[in-house]
Amino acid sequence: MQVKIIIGTVAFMISMMVLGYAALREPGRLERYTDARQGRQIEMGAHLYDANCATCHGVDGKAEECYDPSSGEPIGCVGLPLNYAPLVCGDLSLRMEAMNWEGSKETFIQSTLTSGRPGTVMPAWAEQFGGPLRPDQIVDLSKFVLNWETEELCSQPLVVYEWQESVEEFNEEFPEGDAARGEELFLSYGCTGCHGNLEDDTSALVGPWLGDITERGAEQIDGYSAADYVYESILESNAFIAPDCPTGPCVGPPGAMPDNFDLRMGENPQDLRDLMTFLLGE
Numbered sequence: 001m002q003v004k005i006i007i008g009t010v011a012f013m014i015s016m017m018v019l020g021y022a023a024l025r026e027p028g029r030l031e032r033y034t035d036a037r038q039g040r041q042i043e044m045g046a047h048l049y050d051a052n053c054a055t056c057h058g059v060d061g062k063a064e065e066c067y068d069p070s071s072g073e074p075i076g077c078v079g080l081p082l083n084y085a086p087l088v089c090g091d092l093s094l095r096m097e098a099m100n101w102e103g104s105k106e107t108f109i110q111s112t113l114t115s116g117r118p119g120t121v122m123p124a125w126a127e128q129f130g131g132p133l134r135p136d137q138i139v140d141l142s143k144f145v146l147n148w149e150t151e152e153l154c155s156q157p158l159v160v161y162e163w164q165e166s167v168e169e170f171n172e173e174f175p176e177g178d179a180a181r182g183e184e185l186f187l188s189y190g191c192t193g194c195h196g197n198l199e200d201d202t203s204a205l206v207g208p209w210l211g212d213i214t215e216r217g218a219e220q221i222d223g224y225s226a227a228d229y230v231y232e233s234i235l236e237s238n239a240f241i242a243p244d245c246p247t248g249p250c251v252g253p254p255g256a257m258p259d260n261f262d263l264r265m266g267e268n269p270q271d272l273r274d275l276m277t278f279l280l281g282e
């Protein structure tokens with residue numbers, strides 16, 4: 001009897017130790033399981049991104065290199081950069097702030113995907129809004145996009161230029177423009193994707209053709225020169241909505257032209273000088 005109790009007690013203690021050890025390891029297992037699940041979601045998101053988003057948001061989400069899905073030819077990226085510090089860095093990123101979003105970053109991305117941005121070319125992706133994607137695919141995509149929040153991207157301080165009120169003051173600070181570089185920027189900022197190229201007045205798809213903006217720009221707003229007008233159109237696209245778009249009257253505000261070029265060009269204001277030199281020849 002005595003021996004049985006001792007054996008029983010020892011066996012109980014051993015099993016408690018084994019269980020205790022397993023319990024101690026449990027958080028690690030859970031973490032590894034969660035990591036693996038997250039990893040799978042990000043991987044699924046990457047496939048969905050390549051199939052649905054890269055034509056507008058570009059290779060690696062940088063909105064610099066985009067290709068026509070049928071011909072493989074390079075085209076202007078009409079989407080915004082997503083692999084981009086002002087969108088993904090911090091709990092409240094600069095883009096969330098600019099759009100008065102108060103929820104989490106994940107819900108910001110998911111709701112943008114779910115319902116799109118009405119009035120812009122960013123479509124609604126969720127089935128419930130007539131799009132092709134299921135709710136779990138929206139989640140996978142948001143995980144993939146937010147995976148771009150890396151130490152490397154987010155540790156550099158963001159230096160954004162404070163824009164001058166008027167184009168005269170701006171031109172004094174940046175007196176020289178390079179039209180050839182401006183032409184490259186016109187493609188890499190995605191202007192071409194919406195405005196076409198300056199040689200062909202039928203090439204614009206979303207925004208007005210800009211080949212005649214030197215004359216037309218000076219007639220749009222009383223008291224504005226063409227330079228005043230182009231400066232404001234790029235930095236504050238919603239301040240004034242142009243009357244005629246290729247598909248009919250332009251909509252807005254907010255219009256289809258992205259409203260964050262002030263932020264994007266704020267990292268290198270010479271870009272705007274070069275673009276304006278290309279557009280206006282001065």
Ligand code: HEC
Pocket residue numbers: 048049052053054055056057078079080082087095109112113117120121122123125141145256257258259
């Ligand atoms: C037809 C082109 C196009 C496609 C395809 C497209 N987008 Fe967009 N997307 C845009 C444009 C244009 C905007 C900016 C809209 C605006 O001005 O607010 C945008 C905005 C966004 C934003 C918000 C960015 C910000 O800074 O506010 C996210 C996130 C986004 N898209 C993700 C995606 C994902 C993920 C896909 C693929 C499922 C996708 N987009 C497909 C054109 C596109």
Ligand code: HEC
Pocket residue numbers: 077078079121186189190191192193194195206207208209210213216220229230233234237238240241242243245250251252255256257258261275
């Ligand atoms: C996603 C499409 C899109 C992209 C990308 C885009 N625009 Fe626009 N843009 C428009 C639309 C639509 C309008 C007309 C509505 C408005 O005034 O906001 C417009 C208006 C303009 C105007 C005023 C045109 C006029 O006829 O009055 C200028 C100038 C302009 N954009 C320059 C640019 C430049 C430069 C870039 C690139 C840095 C650019 N846009 C990128 C869609 C776009």
